Amino acid sequence: MIARAQRNFLPLALGLGSLIAVILLVEVLIRVGLVNRFIVPMPSQIAGAFERVILEEDIPHRFLVTAREAFWATVLLAIFGVGIGVLLYRVKLLRDATETWVAAMASAPTVLMYPLFLVIFGRSENTIIMMGFVAGLPAVILKTIEGLAGTRRVLIDVGRSFKLSEVQLFWKIYFPAALPTMFVGLRLGMIFALINIVGVEFLINFGGLGQLINDLAERYDLPGTYAAICFVILVSVCFFFVTDRVEKWLRPVD
Amino acid sequence: MAETGRLIAPAGQPSLSPVTLVRIAIIAGVLVTWEAVAASGLLFRDVVPSLLVIGRATAELLADKSYYWHLGVTAGEVGTGLLIGGLSGLALGSNKLLSRAFEAYLYYLGPTPKIIFFPIMIMWFGVGPASKVAMGTISCFFPVALSAAAGMREINPVLIRVGHSFRASTWQMVTKIYLPAMRLPVINGIRLGLGVAIIGTLLAETKLSNRGIGFLIINAYSTFDMPRMYALLIVLFVLSIGVNALVGKLGGVDSIRRA
Numbered sequence: 001m002i003a004r005a006q007r008n009f010l011p012l013a014l015g016l017g018s019l020i021a022v023i024l025l026v027e028v029l030i031r032v033g034l035v036n037r038f039i040v041p042m043p044s045q046i047a048g049a050f051e052r053v054i055l056e057e058d059i060p061h062r063f064l065v066t067a068r069e070a071f072w073a074t075v076l077l078a079i080f081g082v083g084i085g086v087l088l089y090r091v092k093l094l095r096d097a098t099e100t101w102v103a104a105m106a107s108a109p110t111v112l113m114y115p116l117f118l119v120i121f122g123r124s125e126n127t128i129i130m131m132g133f134v135a136g137l138p139a140v141i142l143k144t145i146e147g148l149a150g151t152r153r154v155l156i157d158v159g160r161s162f163k164l165s166e167v168q169l170f171w172k173i174y175f176p177a178a179l180p181t182m183f184v185g186l187r188l189g190m191i192f193a194l195i196n197i198v199g200v201e202f203l204i205n206f207g208g209l210g211q212l213i214n215d216l217a218e219r220y221d222l223p224g225t226y227a228a229i230c231f232v233i234l235v236s237v238c239f240f241f242v243t244d245r246v247e248k249w250l251r252p253v254d
Numbered sequence: 255m256a257e258t259g260r261l262i263a264p265a266g267q268p269s270l271s272p273v274t275l276v277r278i279a280i281i282a283g284v285l286v287t288w289e290a291v292a293a294s295g296l297l298f299r300d301v302v303p304s305l306l307v308i309g310r311a312t313a314e315l316l317a318d319k320s321y322y323w324h325l326g327v328t329a330g331e332v333g334t335g336l337l338i339g340g341l342s343g344l345a346l347g348s349n350k351l352l353s354r355a356f357e358a359y360l361y362y363l364g365p366t367p368k369i370i371f372f373p374i375m376i377m378w379f380g381v382g383p384a385s386k387v388a389m390g391t392i393s394c395f396f397p398v399a400l401s402a403a404a405g406m407r408e409i410n411p412v413l414i415r416v417g418h419s420f421r422a423s424t425w426q427m428v429t430k431i432y433l434p435a436m437r438l439p440v441i442n443g444i445r446l447g448l449g450v451a452i453i454g455t456l457l458a459e460t461k462l463s464n465r466g467i468g469f470l471i472i473n474a475y476s477t478f479d480m481p482r483m484y485a486l487l488i489v490l491f492v493l494s495i496g497v498n499a500l501v502g503k504l505g506g507v508d509s510i511r512r513a
Contacts, residue, residue: 011354018355039377097276107445107498108491109453112468115460115475116483119301191365198367203461210370217373229370236366 041223046230049223057212057224059231066197066208066235069125073132073193074186077140080133081189082182085144086170095145106138111196114203128200128207135196136189143185147178180250187243194239198232209235300480311481312488321470328455328466331383335390336451340444343395347402347443348432357403364396368450369457376462386458386466393454394447401443405436445501452494 023043029035030042041049053059088095088102114131121127151174159173201210209232216224270278285305291297292304303311315321346360347353371392372385379385409432417431433440459468467490474483 011351014351015355015359019359093272093276096273097280104495107449107495109449109456109494111453112456112460112471112490113487115471116487118475119478119480120297195365195367199369199457202367202369202372203457210367213370213373217376222377225373229374232370233363233366237362240362240365 038222041226045223046226049221049227050231053212053216053224053227053231057216057228059212062208062212063235064208065125066201066210069128069132069197069201069207070190070194072129073136073197074190076129076133077136077189077193078186081137081140081185082144084137085141085182085185086148088141089145089148099142099145102138102141106142110134111199114200118204123204123206125207127204128197131200132193132197136191136193139188139192140182140185143188144178144182147181147185148174150181151177180247183247183250187247190243191240194236198236300478303481303484307481308484308488311485315482315485315489324466324470327383328459328468331386331455331459331466332390332448332451334387335455336394336444336448338387339391339394339451340398340447342391343398343400343443343447344402344440347399347404348406348436350406353399353403353406357400360396360399360403364400368393368454369461372458372461375458381462383465386455386463389454389458390451394451397446397450398440398443401439401446402436405439405443406432408439409435441502445498448501449494449498452497456490 026035026040027043030037030040088098111131113134114127117127117130121130155173155177156169159169164172197207198210201207202214203210205211205214209228213225213228213232216228288302289305292302346356368389372389375385375388375392379388413431413435414427417427422430456466456468456471459466460472461468463469467486471483471486471490474480474486
């Protein structure tokens, strides 16, 4: 047991230790002048800039703007992604004809369509929401189909033996059985959507957290830029951690 | 015995399957709708140009020599980024201790939007192609490293024991046991990495560059040359999906799956 604990402790210590060592090394290299402080700010300066960025740059409001965009993109994903997934599952011919297209769309660089969306929706939140929606759509569709197709035969037979209508069969059998996989798709879709939302905010200099990074970089506020990037990473990590936990909680135990 | 109807189409007249027919119907439906919207004037002029105009723009783009120069610049940036990011990701992911030490960081940092690092890359590497290569490198590092780590974890211990029982050297273990056993996840990681490296590089080009396909796209937007923008996006999508499929084919992902 002790050997096992040691085996687990070593990688953990190495990971955390390396991170702290790199931060300290950068601080020292900048202080002795080996790294230009006008290119890389000191980690202590970055830590100090957090409070300033949060208070002066209205982080709570920007966070809410990005969260609102992510929320609407998720609502669209849940309505259209799950809806299209259910439709494709029900109509097999349509599924056979289009499933490979949806998979190909997942590997296409759709985010590069943002100039096109700018022309259609203008430099507004709508462009950002639609870019998030488009990026997440294939994952939600594919996982919805996978979830519904994976419903155990015995559950469907039980439903039929109770003479459930097609609508009842969907809501009482298919939907609960497919829910964990559908959530995996929705989670993936939300991740792609969030990446695109923050990315497009940065690129078009509009919206919440992405715009903040662009703003600070254009003002050449280096500690602020780094602090804002750290903040966005922190938000992303928290988001992925929470959705990861929910996914594990939803996943059935085999 | 009563004669039954002919079920098989006569030789020499290949019949289209229902799936193909549905596909043709969908494509035709989309094209007709597009053309109808373009002709109706419902949307702003030129936002939805006629298919003929887009086709002409695509032909002009493909006949334009400078386009290939820009394509070469982007391909060079993506290729270099993939090489550096892929190799470093492979090196980190293939090492058991390192992958266990950093996998949690990689797992949670992997899905963050990499474009936010672009201001830092500009400061570190300048406004030229180096900052775009760096964006490609950062983008593809995470999927390759995570896939290599997962591949390393899933290697059958029996294979490793067989290697040890044959007294295989470290190099032999790497080339005969580890790499062949990790082939599928590594190829999948490279495919994912290639996709995100293309996105990272091109987004960086749209933000700040005077060369590359990303620059051409944002330039078409700035001059409101919509047919050219559609042409660029169509060609880019075809190239991206094609290269992705080619990597999978060369890596033998399909044959592995069949096995």
